[in-house]
Each structure stands twice: as structure tokens, then as C-alpha cells.
Amino acid sequence: MPGTPLARGIESIMAEVLRAHVLDTVLDRPEVRRGLSPEAIQRIRSDLLERLAKSEESGRPDRGEVEALLDAVLGAAGPAGAAVKALLKSCWERVSSPEGEKR
Amino acid sequence: MSGALDLVLLPWRLRDIRRVRGIAGVLARHGFADVAARMGPAAWARGVIRAVLRRPKASPVPVERRIRRVLEELGPTFIKLGQMLATRPDLVPMALVDELSRLQDHVPPFPFDEVRQIVEAELGQPMDAVYSEVDPVPVAAASIAQVHYATLKTGEPVVIKVQRPSLHQQITGDLRILAGLASVLESHVPETRPFRPRAIVEEFTKSLQRETDFLAEAASMERYRKMFEDEPGLCIPKPCLEWTRRRVLTMERVEGVKVTDVEALKALDVDLKSIVDLGMRLTLRSIFEFGFFHADPHPGNFFVRRDGTIVLLDFGMMGTIEPRRIDEMLAFMVAVLTGDVDMVVDQLLDADLIGDDTDLRSLRSDLKSILVRYADANLGSVNVAVFIQEVMAVNVRHHVLLPADLLLVGKSIATMEGIGHQVYPEFKPLDAIRPYLTEVYVRRLLDAKKHSQVVARSVMDGLSLLKDAPFDIRRLLRKMRRGELTVNLRSVDDEARRRHSTAVANRAVLAGLFATFFFGAVVLLDQGGTVRTVAGWVSAGFSWLFFLGLLWSLVRGDGR
Numbered sequence: 318m319p320g321t322p323l324a325r326g327i328e329s330i331m332a333e334v335l336r337a338h339v340l341d342t343v344l345d346r347p348e349v350r351r352g353l354s355p356e357a358i359q360r361i362r363s364d365l366l367e368r369l370a371k372s373e374e375s376g377r378p379d380r381g382e383v384e385a386l387l388d389a390v391l392g393a394a395g396p397a398g399a400a401v402k403a404l405l406k407s408c409w410e411r412v413s414s415p416e417g418e419k420r
Numbered sequence: 421m422s423g424a425l426d427l428v429l430l431p432w433r434l435r436d437i438r439r440v441r442g443i444a445g446v447l448a449r450h451g452f453a454d455v456a457a458r459m460g461p462a463a464w465a466r467g468v469i470r471a472v473l474r475r476p477k478a479s480p481v482p483v484e485r486r487i488r489r490v491l492e493e494l495g496p497t498f499i500k501l502g503q504m505l506a507t508r509p510d511l512v513p514m515a516l517v518d519e520l521s522r523l524q525d526h527v528p529p530f531p532f533d534e535v536r537q538i539v540e541a542e543l544g545q546p547m548d549a550v551y552s553e554v555d556p557v558p559v560a561a562a563s564i565a566q567v568h569y570a571t572l573k574t575g576e577p578v579v580i581k582v583q584r585p586s587l588h589q590q591i592t593g594d595l596r597i598l599a600g601l602a603s604v605l606e607s608h609v610p611e612t613r614p615f616r617p618r619a620i621v622e623e624f625t626k627s628l629q630r631e632t633d634f635l636a637e638a639a640s641m642e643r644y645r646k647m648f649e650d651e652p653g654l655c656i657p658k659p660c661l662e663w664t665r666r667r668v669l670t671m672e673r674v675e676g677v678k679v680t681d682v683e684a685l686k687a688l689d690v691d692l693k694s695i696v697d698l699g700m701r702l703t704l705r706s707i708f709e710f711g712f713f714h715a716d717p718h719p720g721n722f723f724v725r726r727d728g729t730i731v732l733l734d735f736g737m738m739g740t741i742e743p744r745r746i747d748e749m750l751a752f753m754v755a756v757l758t759g760d761v762d763m764v765v766d767q768l769l770d771a772d773l774i775g776d777d778t779d780l781r782s783l784r785s786d787l788k789s790i791l792v793r794y795a796d797a798n799l800g801s802v803n804v805a806v807f808i809q810e811v812m813a814v815n816v817r818h819h820v821l822l823p824a825d826l827l828l829v830g831k832s833i834a835t836m837e838g839i840g841h842q843v844y845p846e847f848k849p850l851d852a853i854r855p856y857l858t859e860v861y862v863r864r865l866l867d868a869k870k871h872s873q874v875v876a877r878s879v880m881d882g883l884s885l886l887k888d889a890p891f892d893i894r895r896l897l898r899k900m901r902r903g904e905l906t907v908n909l910r911s912v913d914d915e916a917r918r919r920h921s922t923a924v925a926n927r928a929v930l931a932g933l934f935a936t937f938f939f940g941a942v943v944l945l946d947q948g949g950t951v952r953t954v955a956g957w958v959s960a961g962f963s964w965l966f967f968l969g970l971l972w973s974l975v976r977g978d979g980r
Contacts, residue, residue, distance in 0.1 A: 327876050332868035343865050351758035352858030361859060365866050372868045386879070401964055 322379040323386060329376025330383060336369040436597050443597070446493050450486045484519035491523060496563035496587060497594035497628065499523055503716075504624050507831045508824065509812045511620070529561035534585045535568065542665035549573075550663055554580065564632060564736065569673065576672070578660060583667035587632060595625050623824065631736040634669035640712075640735040641671070647710045653698045655731045676723030676731045680842050690728040696840040696847045698730055703836045704853065707739075707829050708860045711746050715739040715828055717835050719842070739828045743870070749826055750861040756811060757854045759791040768820055772919075775819040783818040790814060804849050805834035881974050882967075885931065893935045923973065930970040937963035 343349065344358055353361070387402065444456035491502040505512050506520035535556075539547050547554060554570040561567075565583045572578055602617035630636050638659035645656045655674055663670035677684040679699075685692060699722065706713035714721070716737040723731040741749065748771055755763035765784055768774050774783070790810050808830045815822055833853070840847035864870065899905045937959045944956030 324872060324876055327879075328868050328872035331872040331875065335866050335868055335871070340866060343862055348754050348758040348760050348763060349858055349862055351760075352754060352854050353862075354855070357855060357859065361862055365863070369866070369868055400960070 322382045325376035326379035326381070326383040327376075329373050329380055332369045332372035332376070336366060336373060340365060340369070436593055439593055440597060443494060446490055450490045450493075451481070451483075452486070452490065482515075482519075484513075484516045487516060488519045488523055491520075495590065495594075496584070497591050497598070499563050500628055500631070501598070501624055504627065507715075507828050509809065509816065509827065514809065514813065527561060527563050529558045529566050530584055532556040535566070535582050538582050538585060539580065539668050542668040543663060551578075551580070565634075565669075570670075572660070572663070572670075576660075578663075578670050579657075579673050580663075581634065581669040581671070583632065583634065588667075591628060591632065595621070595628070599625070627737065630738070633666050634664060635666055637669055637736050638664045638671075640738050643712060644706075644714075644732070644735060647706065647712065648702070651702065651705075653694075653729050654702055655725065655729045656735075657731070657733065674723075674725070674731050676725040678719065679722035679724055679730070679839055680719040682843055685724055685843070688724070688726055688728075690724060690726075692844040693847070695724055695728060695730065696844045697852060700833075700836050700840060700849060700852050701856070702730070702732075703832055704856050704860075707741065707832065708746055708750060708857065711741040711743060713739045713741075713829070713832060715832065717832055717839075719839050722839060739825060739832070741825050741829070745823075745825060747864055749829065750857060750864065752826070753857050754861045756791065757850070757857060759794065761788045761791055764791070768815075771823070773820050773822065775821070778818050778820065783814070783820070786814045786818065787811070804837045804853065808834055878971055878974060882971050885970065885974075889931055889935050890939075893932065927970060927973050930966050930973060934963050934966035934970060937966060 340362065344362055349358070387405065440459060444459050447453070447456040447459075488502065491498040502520045502523045506517055506523070509517045512520070535554075535558075536547050539550075543550055550573060551570045552573050552575070555568050558566040558568050559579065563584070564587065565581045568580050568582065570578050570580050598621050599618075602621040605617045606613055638661060641656055641659045645658065648654045648656070657672040657674045660670040660672070677688060679685075679695070682692070685695070703713065703717065714732060714735065714737075716734060717732075721732060721734045723733065725731060748767065752764065752767040752771075754760075755767055761784055764787055765774075765780065774780070790807075794807055812822065812827075812830070833849075837847070837849045840849060896905070941956045941960035941963055944952045944959060
């Protein structure tokens with residue numbers, strides 16, 4: 318599975334979530350602040366931002382694969398699947414909203 | 421434990437009796453006649469009986485030293501067992517750990533005629549057909565093998581590592597005896613059960629089998645070479661696979677100065693600090709980036725070349741750690757190194773290492789007293805080996821069974837620190853360790869590829885479950901209707917198995933509930949009508965809850 322369009326699509330979504338919502342939370346953890354100097358934290362932050370942005374962009378064209386898989390799985394589950402899909406979509410819109418990008 | 425060992429039950433095989441008597445004789449000579457006597461009548465050689473009858477006074481030599489001498493005298497299997505136990509302060513007292521760390525693995529060399537016989541038997545051709553020259557005087561001789569300088573027919577200088585004659589038979593017999601002893605201990609001496617002697621002997625057997633297979637050692641060397649391709653400061657000799665077999669290892673000859681020979685290093689005019697820093701960096705990278713590390717990094721396996729590169733030898737004893745364990749271990753070590761007591765205890769609880777009888781408040785308080793002291797100390801003044809020992813001692817006191825791989829990792833880092841202090845007394849290991857581990861910890865937490873692989877695997881597992889669930893449930897129901905469903909109950913006292921069984925049972929229940937509510941929803945929604953539609957949606961909601969619970973259970977693994 319590694320290297321397939323589906324894997325790249327999932328990685329891209331994951332990279333976006335990590336970049337927009339998790340990176341600063343992790344770097345702000347007490348154990349990280351105690352273990353690294355502010356300069357080291359800044360260096361790691363820039364490096365990780367660059368890496369995550371790269372993963373995010375390189376897999377963006379493959380995100381359709383993830384959506385297609387979700388459609389297939391949730392479609393098979395009938396109306397309940399449609400409800401879950403709507404829920405997931407709303408969650409994703411919130412996660413990838415401009416407020417999230419700004420963080 | 422005194423008197424609890426049933427003599428009659430010791431299952432010595434006829435072919436092992438001679439060796440058992442030999443072991444009993446060595447034990448008796450070093451003041452352990454009572455132990456020898458309890459090995460059963462078959463072990464009662466004349467020396468044992470005499471020693472028991474004489475009832476000697478307590479030996480002035482400390483018991484730990486006598487144990488070390490017994491192991492050294494008993495040969496390779498027991499020396500290696502002692503070396504393994506030296507990495508397990510959770511199993512043996514600290515004084516014995518210190519003594520076992522001094523186990524000497526030097527034995528007289530075996531004759532060159534036997535070297536020739538083994539090499540020719542393994543390579544399937546005369547020695548002279550492969551090597552143009554072989555130095556009959558060994559460079560080194562240890563309990564497993566001895567090493568000779570040689571030159572290949574192609575002119576390439578090499579070294580040949582040749583396994584000791586009859587080693588395989590001797591080790592196999594010793595392991596059989598140890599397995600029998602462990603089995604009796606576990607079945608008949610309840611005090612030894614928490615230490616799982618059978619599991620220890622099994623783990624030791626695997627490790628020793630790997631160490632005596634030179635093909636596996638050559639593969640480890642290749643793997644290490646590949647791992648550190650980007651590290652110009654490290655040299656791993658290249659194995660000559662064409663002339664390597666299970667008992668003979670031929671490899672590139674790389675010469676250097678022993679890392680602890682500081683005078684010789686100074687004569688080479690190499691930078692001692694950079695050698696030590698590099699050694700620690702390599703140790704940490706092998707553990708926390710690759711999960712594959714040298715588990716026997718004693719000074720005899722480290723050399724330094726004229727250009728300052730480190731040469732690492734002897735890849736017989738390697739440690740491996742699964743990626744998931746690396747994450748757990750990193751979190752634990754970062755918590756310890758940053759003095760976060762709550763996180764340390766959470767990690768121990770998450771890994772299910774804390775026993776039911778542990779007083780958490782007392783454990784927290786003891787850990788805090790150590791961690792706060794070290795957190796306040798100047799990093800440069802901290803002795804990592806002592807620090808690890810203190811943390812281990814607290815865990816042992818509170819019945820926290822630390823996993824073997826964590827202990828091996830601790831031992832590797834502490835050994836590297838010891839080498840560092842010998843070579844460069846101003847070495848400050850924590851200056852390097854703490855930021856390095858914290859950085860790796862952060863990078864792994866934010867590794868999109870790793871997380872996406874976990875998600876992808878869960879999706880595939882979920883799909884496979886969805887595909888099979890209706891069929892499996894129909895088959896189960898059919899069997900129930902026919903009265904053919906049988907349930908086999910087996911009492912398993914192994915905690916891990918029990919947890920696994922519980923997890924499997926939970927998943928089966930969740931799968932059943934999911935399927936029931938799911939099909940119920942489909943039927944109700946299909947029939948229409950307000951009440952049925954509402955009931956159908958409620959049922960669908962429950963089915964998705966159970967499905968998510970099932971996915972969660974699969975992602976978290978056993979015992980959660």
C-alpha cells in the first residue's frame with residue numbers, strides 16, 4: 318500500500334492536519350520546552366513546516382482517492398452512511414478552515 | 421525458595437547427565453553445594469557429596485563474585501547467560517548486575533588444525549583454495565569464536581572468525597538443561613513465576629542461536645552499513661558473503677586503535693571529544709531512528725582509525741525495537757529526562773507495566789524525588805548510568821516490570837557513556853542525549869507518513885471486517901440454530917494471552933452488535949413509516965457507534 322495514490326492522499330490530509338492543528342501544540346508541550354532550547358524549537362518548527370507542506374502538496378492530487386474510498390464504503394451503508402459522510406465533511410471543513418490555516 | 425525444589429522432578433535426560441554432574445561439581449567447588457545437592461541424585465558426583473557432607477563454613481568470597489566465577493567456568497552458554505542477566509536489573513540484584521558486567525569472555529585459543537577443519541568443512545574446499553595466507557596465531561579468542569588474519573586469493577586482506585569446535589552441541593545441551601530447570605522452577609517454585617524463567621530461557625535461546633549463526637551476523641553488518649551510509653565517521657567492515665557460512669565469517673580487515681587506549685589515540689592526534697560525541701550519536705541514532713542497535717557495545721568492539729573514524733565490530737548480539745515501541749520508549753525517556761513525573765507514570769500505566777499491588781502515590785513520590793534532583797542538576801554533572809540505575813531501582817522496588825528492550829537500551833547508552841568518560845573525562849552525555857531524544861520525539865509525533873500508514877492499515881482492516889462480518893455472523897447463527905456451536909474454555913495464566921483473548925472477545929461482541937443494529941436499521945428504514953424510520957435511524961446511529969468502537973479497538977491493539 319505505501320506509495321499508492323490512496324496512501325499519498327491520506328498522507329496529504331494527515332500532513333495538513335498536523336501542520337495546521339498539531340505542530341504548535343506539540344512544540345508547546347512542557348516536556349518539549351524543557352528538552353530543547355528556543356532556537357532548537359524554532360529550527361525544528363521551520364524544518365517540520367517545510368516537510369509537512371511538501372507532503373501536503375505532493376499528495377493533494379490524490380485526495381480524490383480517499384474521497385472515492387469513503388464514498389464507496391459509506392455508500393454501501395445506505396442512509397446511515399450518507400449521514401456519516403455529511404458529518405465527516407463538516408468536520409473536515411472545520412479542520413481545514415482558514416482559521417486552522419492561520420495557526 | 422529453600423526446600424521447595426522437588427529433586428525427583430528435575431527432568432535430566434540421560435545424555436545430559438554427564439554435563440549436569442559437571443555443573444553440580446563446579447557449583448560445589450564455589451561454595452554452592454546445597455544448590456548442587458538439590459539438582460537431584462543424578463547430579464551427585466563425588467565432589468558434590470563430599471562438599472555436602474563436609475558442610476563448609478561460609479565462603480569469605482562474596483556470593484556475587486562466586487556466581488560470576490561459576491558462570492565463567494561453565495563456559496560459553498553460561499557466560500552469555502550471565503551477560504544477558506547483567507542487562508536485567510529488574511530480575512537480579514544490582515550487586516550481581518555489577519559483578520556480571522565484569523564477566524570475562526576470554527578463553528584459551530583452540531589449535532589451528534581445528535580452525536582449518538572447520539573452515540574447510542564449512543566452505544567445502546581446501547583453505548588454500550580460498551585464502552593465499554592465514555596467520556595461524558589468532559588475533560583474539562573468545563567463548564564463541566576466535567579470529568585470524570588472512571589474505572584472500574584476490575589479495576584482499578581479511579579476517580576470519582571461526583566458531584569454536586563442538587560449540588553447537590555444547591550450547592544445545594546446556595540450553596536443554598536450562599530449559600528443564602526453568603520449567604521446574606516455574607511449575608514448582610511460585611516465587612520465581614513473576615520473573616518468568618521459561619520466557620527468559622526462551623529469549624536467551626533465541627539470542628544465543630542468532631549469535632552463533634555467522635550468516636545472521638553478516639546480514640546485521642550489511643544492515644548497519646546501509647543504515648549509516650550517510651555517516652562518514654563510522655566504518656563497519658564489509659562481510660565477504662561468498663566466504664561466509666554459519667560457523668565461518670570472512671570480512672574486510674580494518675585496523676585501528678582500541679577506543680579506550682587513550683595514549684595511543686593521543687599519539688594519533690585525533691580529537692577525543694568528537695570521537696565520543698560521534699559514538700553517542702551513533703548509539704542514539706541506531707536505537708531511536710532505526711530500532712536496530714549493537715547490544716554488546718563494550719570497549720573491545722570499538723576501534724578508532726588514524727583519520728578519526730570509529731570502527732565497530734562484532735554484530736552477533738543485536739537489539740531490535742518495533743517502531744511502536746520506539747514511540748513508547750521515547751515518550752518514557754523524554755518524560756524521565758525532563759523530570760515530568762506524571763508523564764512517566766502515565767507511560768508505565770499505558771504500557772501495562774505497573775502491577776496491581778503498586779502504590780501509585782508512593783511510586784510517584786519516589787520518582788519525583790529522583791527526577792527533581794536531576795532536573796535541578798547541571799546536565800554536565802549527571803552520570804547517566806547512575807541515573808538509570810536509580811530510576812530502575814525505584815521501579816523494581818514498586819514492582820514495575822520494565823521491558824527487556826528498554827533495559828537493553830539503557831545498558832547500551834550507559835556503556836557508551838562509560839566509554840566516553842574513559843576516553844574524554846569532560847564528556848557531558850546528557851548535553852547530547854536530552855535535546856536529541858526530544859527532537860526525535862517531536863519529529864516522530866509529527867511524522868505524516870507514519871500516521872497515514874496507521875490510518876491506511878486501519879481502513880483496510882475495517883473494510884476486511886465489513887466484508888467478512890455478514891458471512892461470519894450468518895455462519896455463527898446457523899451453527900447456533902443447529903446446536904453445533906461449541907465453546908472451548910481454557911485457563912490461561914499468561915497475562916498477555918489473557919489480555920489478547922479479552923480484546924478478541926470484545927471485538928467479536930462489537931462486530932456482532934454492529935451487524936445486528938446495522939441490518940436492523942436497513943430492514944426498518946426499508947419498511948417506511950414514521951416510527952420505523954425513527955427506530956431505523958436510532959439503530960443506524962448505534963451501529964456506527966459500535967463500528968467506531970471496533971475500529972478504535974483495532975487501532976489500539978490488545979489489552980486496551
